Amino acid sequence: MRIFCMLLLASLLWSSCRAPQSADWILYNGLCYLPDSTFAEAIAINEGKIVAIGKGSELTARYSASQVLDLQGKLVLPGLHDAHVHPISGAKQAMQCQLSGLNTAAEIRRAIADYVEQHPNEKWILGRGWELHVFPPDGNPSRTFLDSLIPDRPAYFTSWDGHSAWVNSKALQIAGITSATPNPPQGRIEKDSRGQPSGTLREKAMDLVSRLIPADTHEQRVGWLKAAIQKMNQLGITSFIDASAPVAYLKAYETLHQQGALTARVITSLSVGLNGMPPVAVLDSQRKLYTKDEWIRAGAVKIFTDGVPEAHTAALLAPYEDRPNDTGILNYQPNQLRRYCQQLDSAGFQIHFHALGDKAVRVSLDALEGSNPALRHHIAHLQVIDSTDRIRFARQAVIANFQPFWAKGDLLNLNLISRILGPRRARSQYPMASIWRTGAKLAAGSDWPVSTVNPFEAIQVAVTRMQINIPDDRPWIPEERLTLHQILYAYTQGGAYLMQQEHFTGSIAIGKAADLIVLDQNIFNIPPANIHRTRVLLTLVNGKAVHRDGI
DSSP states (O other): OHHHHHHHHHHHHHHHHSOOEEEEEEEESSEEEOTTSOEESEEEEETTEEEEEEOHHHHHHHEEEEEEEEOTTOEEEEOEEEEEEOHHHHHHHTTSEEOTTOOSHHHHHHHHHHHHHHOTTOSSEEEEEEOGGGSTTTTOOOHHHHHTTOSSSOEEEEETTSSEEEEOHHHHHHHTOOTTOOOOTTEEEEEOTTSSEEEEEEEGGGHHHHTTSOOOOHHHHHHHHHHHHHHHHHTTEEEEEESOOOHHHHHHHHHHHHTTOOOSEEEEEEEEOSSOOOOHHHHHHHHHHHOOSSSEEEEEEEEEOOOOGGGTOSOOSSOBTTBTTOOOOOSSOHHHHHHHHHHHHHTTOEEEEEEOSHHHHHHHHHHHTTOOGGGOOEEEEOOBOOGGGTTHHHHHTOEEEEOGGGOSOOHIIIIIIHHHHOHHHHTTBSOHHHHHHTTOOEEEOOOTTSSOOOHHHHHHHHHHOSOTTOTTOOOSSGGGOOOHHHHHHHHTHHHHHHTTOTTTSSSOOTTSBOOEEEESSOTTSSOGGGGGGOOEEEEEETTEEEEEOOO
16 A cells, blocks of 8 residues: 555656646637637647647646747637638739729729829739729719720729729720620620710620730739738638639649648639539549648639629519619529539539529529538628528528628618619618528628728628728618627638538637637727727737737
């Protein structure tokens, strides 16, 4: 018995004196947001994973870390997931003539004139971001406006939503577009009062000019992708879904990964264009070639079911208020779409729909009826959802992928979209809270460069349904506001679930990847109107600091 007691005492003494376990990071004295919406004080990280959660004094005693960070009460969140973004386009178009946020023709004229003067050697003048409400009544800007500023070079400006293009006479001439040119399938060439091309091209008609713009190089695409991911890391985004990635973009991802510069987890959506549905075998060959590991997975397929309401190309169940015979453009016959989705589902592809009109949403849900819930199919945008279809997201296990920044009463929504939808449909736009209450899973994305990639601006709009930096603004459809916990779920656990990586990202839990962000302010303790001012001080991806600012 004496020997046993001596051995036990020796064991206890050795346990109390043994060297601390090694760790890469200890973050302590903070507010670490846990999956149950409570907070822990400290986190220990080793070899890219969270190894302990608890009190700072306990973790610093148990672990010897190469980096010990006193958070001084700051908030720690899981890394954010952007469920629908176009990073290469976002970085590329940031270099072009920017018209976003300009609300008068005079402002647009000044911006274009300045850009043209500063870029005398560009063969094409390219720009983006013009909003349709600036050109009443139908969002149809004219070629003569551009001709007065750019008479000698072709000009091509995409609208803020990417579904319309504004071109000058030189571009129309080069493309051979005249009064006799027929509308392409799934597209429309707008005409003036004399039957001449007005200068505005919708949907597939945009390709008549865009295909003539000089092609980008692989090196340019790699550079834009690297810059885009750095920007997203700075904003706390550690995982994202590229909403439309042709093979040229997939090659850019591959190169960046080979360089060790891919600092976010990515699902790329192989795009089904409007020129016909590619054979599933072709998509499968791309998936096999460009799915590398947990960092790049080419396992999704993007399908455009319709267009956008402001261009009268979103597919509606009933006609537009201002066009009694026009229900928009449905890009595929429902039976055709259903058969194709069954093939994709059988091949194990995740299906990623673009659908804004209520008819497009219904047709997309119909196409997914009976599909495999484990594949996490989802529908993005969801501007108008008929009340009878809302419960179907939960029943069919289809994820609702919203872009929350759009859910506010800005000039576009109030002056144009609500008018052409009519009062009943106008009150049903972006029903995020209604879908949440059905028990469906929500994810959130930016659709950058259509709108800001800053998730904190979108989080604020989801909570307030108000415009940013307009103190006297009123909530737009306030019954559809989400709580802060709900929208954070969409950006973290919901996004991770959508990306089929909830077992290792999306929440702060032992054993999960150390994809974490530290914020400069506690967004739970401030007025909601200040959430957009949040700055990310530290972003960790797999335990590696990919962004650090003042901490």
